[in-house]
Amino acid sequence: MPQDQTIGAEFTFVVYSHRWGHDDTYRVRRTADGWEVLHISIGGPCDKRGEPYLSKNFQQDSIRYPGDVGQRMESLWERAHSQGLSREEVQAGLNEIAQAVVATEKKRKP
Template identity: 35%
Template sequence: MEKKTIIGLTFTKEGEKNVNGEVLEENVEAVKEYATSFGYELRSQVTINVPVKHYEQTKAKDYKSFFPTQNKNLQNIGEEFKLSLYSQRWGHNDFYTLTKTEEGWNVTTNKLKNAKGDKHAGPHIENALTGESISFPSDIGYFLSDIWDASQTKSKEEVQSYFYELSEWISTTEKTKPNFGALLI
């Protein structure tokens, strides 16, 4: 009987039951990163030789379902979403990454790495855009909060489409704002 290798993982978190799961070897790092985003720590990792049928069943499983947070209707936790915003100052688009957390959004830019923010991505997204002289709506935080709430029941692709719309709106505003720099000559 042919055997294949899978990895058995156990994660712990204070005040929670241990989480056990089986994954393919190539998914171990992604599972660890995902678990860490929920505050879990890897307790043990074992290599298991299993029949091909068991391997195929393991391959079909979504490792995110191992974690109880998914059962509390918190979807897209740990997922990254992109804002692609035009900068008149630099003449090109820059990317702003927002990673969904249980509390809000972590913001990553050229100058920030995973800065923890609330559902409004505050204060980091506004500070980043202001620092780059990008015009944006004063209520951007409310839009990001609405997207966070919607992401509870929407697919990652649907949520990213909201970020595309927001990117387009901000970029259009930035591209069409007047440039009064010529008046200083």
Template identity: 40%
Template sequence: MTSITLTAEEQALQTQIEAQLKDIWEKHNKRIDVRLLLNVLAAQCHALHMSLKSRGLEPRHNKYMYQNRGVPPTDVEFYRHIHPAEALLKFINDTSANDDPIDSTMGHEFDFNVFSRRWGYRDTFRLTRNPQGWHVAFMNSGQSDKDGRPHLFELLDGENINYPRALPGYFGWLWDCAKENGLSHEEVQNAINELADWVSECERTSPAGVFDAFK
């Protein structure tokens, strides 16, 4: 962990920002209007940011912070919010605090175990996460996009396995979360297990009787 040694002027700004944040949170929790306080906070954070930048120590923020604020951190408007101000203080204490998570499961293989009424047990589909989405292997192998289309669903349909209509969106969401949040192998596998249980429940509760010959 690497912290930044501040100048006397920067230390004064840091102290002011800490006090301002405390005051804002207290008033916010009491539902008191804090817009004027946020204006002061923005000016203080902007001054500290620009001072550090002039010394070659410009603070870094997470990608989502840049996206959410909609303006660069050199714009005073960037800091007219509690969260970027708090992130600025975190950066001073640890220059890696705001680094984006590392996508650590690229190329990892996961098991997607779903119940099949046809066979009466769970089939295991092998999903390998790659830049294009998911490489899927079962009876044969093929590439799918982040949503699992087309190959995963071609295989499920080929086995007459029913699944929720929203399943592709969940697979896409998981792929993006693994990248943006740096999910571990275990976290991705656990999430896939949840999706597999969802599919299995859908498959088990599919209409029977007269519908047996349908699917």
């Protein structure tokens, strides 16, 4: 089994907010049990799906997001663990998930 090399690594998760009219950059850290969301006042340890704080940030800022975000976060966490994804590969996976959030948010009327 490849070595799990991104535990403790910090990543960015950039989403657009109609409420604020600009991109918001969330910081997330991969932990042994899931993710840690590090964003202003709403953050802390989360499970592999990014719960509860990823969705709490979206709700706080009225950001619409696809229903499968948690599933995609968990799948990325599991692939990083089982396949030993590099920091760049995990960041690319987070970018894909964030872009799905952006696409959903930008479809709505402000």
